[in-house]
Amino acid sequence: MDYNKLNKIMLSNDDAVKILEWDSENHKRFSSIEFPLAEGVLLLSGYVEMVNMNLTTGVYFKVESDGMLFAILDWQTRTELASYKMDASMVETGKFSNVKVYQQGISDEQMEKDFKRQAHLVMAIFQYMNHHKHIVESKIVRTSKVKKAKHKSGSKNRVVKLTSVEYRIDFAKENTDEKRSYERKTESWHQKGFWRYYKKSGKTVWIAEQIKGSGKNIEPKTYKM
Numbered sequence: 751m752d753y754n755k756l757n758k759i760m761l762s763n764d765d766a767v768k769i770l771e772w773d774s775e776n777h778k779r780f781s782s783i784e785f786p787l788a789e790g791v792l793l794l795s796g797y798v799e800m801v802n803m804n805l806t807t808g809v810y811f812k813v814e815s816d817g818m819l820f821a822i823l824d825w826q827t828r829t830e831l832a833s834y835k836m837d838a839s840m841v842e843t844g845k846f847s848n849v850k851v852y853q854q855g856i857s858d859e860q861m862e863k864d865f866k867r868q869a870h871l872v873m874a875i876f877q878y879m880n881h882h883k884h885i886v887e888s889k890i891v892r893t894s895k896v897k898k899a900k901h902k903s904g905s906k907n908r909v910v911k912l913t914s915v916e917y918r919i920d921f922a923k924e925n926t927d928e929k930r931s932y933e934r935k936t937e938s939w940h941q942k943g944f945w946r947y948y949k950k951s952g953k954t955v956w957i958a959e960q961i962k963g964s965g966k967n968i969e970p971k972t973y974k975m
Contacts, residue, residue, distance in 0.1 A: 755912045763796030773874035786879045788813045809868050885923040889916045
């Protein structure tokens with residue numbers, strides 16, 4: 751898989767701590783969650799004392815019809831260290847399914863602990879992004895990749911252009927912008943479809959596109975090609 755072409759959530763380790771603290775304080779308020787991204791990579795960067803250097807780790811996630819797939823990545827080499835799935839069976843077993851581990855020397859207990867921590871962090875970030883949209887910044891990133899020709903004779907390498915979106919959370923805006931007033935310009939508007947995850951049942955349900963608001967004048971939806 752080419753992880754470079756996927757949308758990414760960029761956070762520091764300190765940012766992750768803040769979000770987990772927020773989730774701990776507000777977790778019981780929410781019975782469901784909407785996914786701002788159906789597929790992408792969470793990139794965490796920070797100083798690691800054990801190796802005395804700054805490192806970036808990656809967590810791949812993908813919402814599927816019967817659950818959510820995760821993979822832990824060595825981002826420097828773009829290699830997959832382990833993968834697992836969170837689905838409805840966790841309600842009964844308390845364990846992840848489709849577990850695959852490609853790194854030796856990790857105990858089952860430590861592996862399960864890491865899986866739960868990464869899955870919890872991703873879900874907490876989603877919930878935080880949903881309730882703090884005004885401080886989520888997005889940036890389009892365009893990169894190029896050289897794709898080698900399949901046949902050497904008479905074929906040339908070609909350059910493939912990749913476009914993805916990077917999401918960052920500006921915590922400096924959290925207190926200054928949260929109480930901004932706004933003026934609603936339409937009485938009704940379209941809300942696009944999305945996947946919703948229900949924590950109690952462990953089920954993921956598709957919520958179809960719907961019209962929000964109570965007015966008769968509906969805001970038209972414009973698509974750019």
